[in-house]
Amino acid sequence: MKLMNEAGQAVYYNAVTKHDKTRYIVLAATGQTITGRDRQKSKSRTFAQERQAEAWLNRNGYTKA
Numbered sequence: 001m002k003l004m005n006e007a008g009q010a011v012y013y014n015a016v017t018k019h020d021k022t023r024y025i026v027l028a029a030t031g032q033t034i035t036g037r038d039r040q041k042s043k044s045r046t047f048a049q050e051r052q053a054e055a056w057l058n059r060n061g062y063t064k065a
Contacts, residue, residue, distance in 0.1 A: 002029065003062040011062055013053065024053035034060075 001013050010029040015022055024047040028034050033041035047053040 001064065003057060003064060005061040005063070007061075011057075013057065013062075015050070021048075023048060024050055026053060026056065 002010055003013055004010050008030070009032045011034065012025075012027045012029050014025050014027070016025055017023070025044060026034065026047070027044045033043065034045055036042050036045060045056070047056070
């Protein structure tokens, strides 16, 4: 699912199966970097629980496009 924030930055949010476990991936879509756990910059972020991913998306202002 594609999400946007007020700055016009887009991310893709998907649930995938890795090693027989469901993981939630947030992938930067517009060339920006997203912040990781220790403020490192990367193009994607992986979460083990859906509530963690949704909380991160809400904290960063991403809503459905």
